[in-house]
Amino acid sequence: MNTRFSLRVGSADLFGWGWSSWLFFPFGLWMARKNRQSWPVLAVFGSLVLVYLAYWVGAWLFGPRYYFEGLYSLTLLTALGVFSAAGWPVKRRPWPRRRGWRPLAVTALLALLVGLNVAFYLPLRLGGMRGLYTIRRSRLAPFLSAEAQRLTPALVIVDTEHWMPYGNLLVLEDPWLTTPWIFAWSRGAGPDLRVAQAFPDRTIIRYNPEEPYRFVIWRYPQR
Known part of the structure; x- marks a missing residue:
């Protein structure tokens, strides 16, 4: 069930074309059928799907992220499909006039699909991530005020039940803990x-x- 769910989400997120993301795969498979050197490369995605059959959770929020390392198999397969559908590469021999429309038609179809993604699917998908987990830039404002800056360098112990308000603040610290603000999630x-x-x-x-502009200085017992 999780595999079907991840593949369904991935089919839309792959190129932002909905189910049309798979449109060129049959052409690509047909073009690659006699090129055995390409089979291991194209099989990477399928191998990851098989491995993750044993994993209990699906992924949809940021797309099928467990398959990310294998997406190049699908992009290469799609590229092969585009070439096949368009009749490329063109051999150096006269082509019947009736084939002249294929490259133009495939190019126009690709332009339409990319345009629909940019105009409709991508804004909708990214819009769903705005303010995700209540993480917003406005939560940083208390720490950017002149009054708060006078308290630095400071260690801020964040009293919250869930990780999201704490995680929202981590953009203000670096991994080496050398920034004016560093943060810790209260664990007791x-x-x-x-x-x-x-x-x-x-x-x-x-x-x-919950009280964003209130900074309580903690006088903790010294060693």
């Missing part, structure tokens, strides 16, 4: 104290995302 009195004691040169602030 003991863990919070140990984290605070690890940064004696920083102001320790307890922060409740």
Whole structure:
């Protein structure tokens, strides 16, 4: 069931053409049937699908991300299909006039599909990710004020039940913990104290995302 769900979502997200994302696959398979050197490359995607049959969860939010490493198989297969449908490559011999329309028709169809994706599917898909998990730039505003900057360098212990308000703030810190603000998700009195004691040169602030402009300086017990 999860595999079917991931493939259904992936069929739309692959090129943003809905079910038409698979349109050129039959042509590509037909063109690659005698080129055995291409088979291992084109089989990567199918191999990942088989491996992830044993995985319990599907993926839809950002597309079928578990298959991401194999998407080049599908893009190459689609490219082969486009070439086949358009009658490329053209051999150096006279072609009947009736074949002259194929490259133009395939090019026009591709332009239409890409245009529909850019105009309709992509804005709709990206719009669904705006404010996802309540993560918004407005949540950073309290830390950018002049009053808050006077408290830096600071370690902010975020008191929240869920990770999203904490994760929203991580854009303000770097992996080396050298930025004016660094953040920790409150995990209880003991863990919070140990984290605070690890940064004696920083102001320790307890922060409740429900009261965004209130910074409580924590006077924790010293070692």
